[in-house]
Amino acid sequence: MRIAIDALGGDNAPREVVAGTLAAARGNPGTTFKLVGPRSRLDKHLTPNELPANVELMESGGVVSMSEEPAAALRSKPDASVAVSAALVKRGEADAFFSAGSTGATVAAALLGIGRLRGCRRPAIATVLPFTRPVLLLDAGATIACRPQDLVNFAILGGVFAERYFNLKDGARVGLINVGEEPGKGTDLTREAHALLGSTPNLNFLGNVEGRDIGNGTADVLVTDGFTGNVVLKTAEGTARASLGMVREAITSGGVFARLAGAVLRPRLSSVRDQVDPENYGGSFLLGVNGSVVIGHGNSTARGVENVLTGIAGAGSSLTENLQAALAKSTGRPS
Structure with missing residues (x-):
């Protein structure tokens, strides 16, 4: 599994998100964790030589706040951390992405950046x-x-x-x-x-x-x-x-x-x-989009982030294919 993490999402971000990701990475050495956020903000919560080999830092812009209209904010901020996380899944560079930020922004980023499963009108x-x-x-x-x-x-x-x-x-x-x-x-x-x-x-x-x-x-x-x-x-x-x-x-x-x-x-x-x-x-899965998307609680601590990421790592990377096949089987449409 390769998991993209919106490092700026949540009330306690990026401190707790970074700490939770590092803990999950140590416990799941076979999974790659991609921390998405401005390097200048992430470095404040990383000590020298602390980064595990299975953690990658991915540069992004800022955050979509709770007060912003999600779709409009994402169009004006295509480099926002949640948008970049979704784009990694779209390009096949990640199997899933996680955010504890605005639920509306996460759903919008998934729909705009990844798209829906065939036969599913709404997630x-x-x-x-x-x-x-x-x-x-x-x-x-x-x-x-x-x-x-x-x-x-x-x-x-x-x-x-x-x-x-x-x-x-x-x-x-x-x-x-x-x-x-x-x-x-x-x-x-x-x-x-x-x-x-x-x-x-x-x-x-x-x-x-x-x-x-x-x-x-x-x-x-x-x-x-x-x-x-x-x-x-x-x-x-x-x-x-x-x-x-x-x-x-x-x-x-x-x-x-x-x-x-x-x-x-x-x-x-x-x-x-x-x-x-x-x-x-753990968090909630957004089902109906063409990739695994997990939404965490806005006030998640490092422990909560670690538990969610560990759960995603254990779920495997074939969930999306199984969901698409089930829709096709029930609707009669090709998968």
Whole structure:
């Protein structure tokens, strides 16, 4: 694997991105890591003789900020670090690129610089929700307004990705997020998508999944539009933090027995905290573009960057080909 890293992407860039990349490089000597950014800014976070042999520095211009309109900013800044990272994938000099910067800029750079898979009109952000049995959610925010066929494409892409990511021997079970289990429930989008999903070959479609059932292991893949998916993702993350905070408050504000109970439970609570910590389960894959693109959390630390890059390195370089083949098989179009 060869991974391009947008060194300027994220709230803590480039310091944490550089540190995380160096750590990932030491742990994955067979992978090449291409740090993309202005050399003058990267050198500040590199000590002499520190650069591993499998890390390359790639010169670029500045960053696309959160406040800028992504497509317009990329057209005016073709040498921005996220654009250069995408161009490396387009030219075949990298197999994947990672950015913890503006999600909109990363999606726009992928679409403008790499292009879409054949048969896929819009991309989707696929995010793992770390329940007891993890579930893949898409779209988590790339395509706000979807057509029914877009949700079918998301289901196909998500099914292939989940089989690989979760090591599912019997295939992925796909559900459509809706306000009821019955096929006739929901909006025009969900009703039409339900009918299309049910008739799509090579897809294990279970039907509608209500919000209360998202975390109970009903499905391996949950499909929805980007607006709903982003709300679901942010709600799940916020609920996890709030729940852990309530447990912590109950333990620390109680009497001696509460504190004793807390001491007994602390190891288990720590493992639950680690399970839902975004720094541990990595970034989100942008599916539907002609290359592997991974989006990290904006506040990623070096640990989070290292975990994401290690995950990309372990995923291998054939994911894009597998996704294109699955789309072709379901649509009847040549891959």
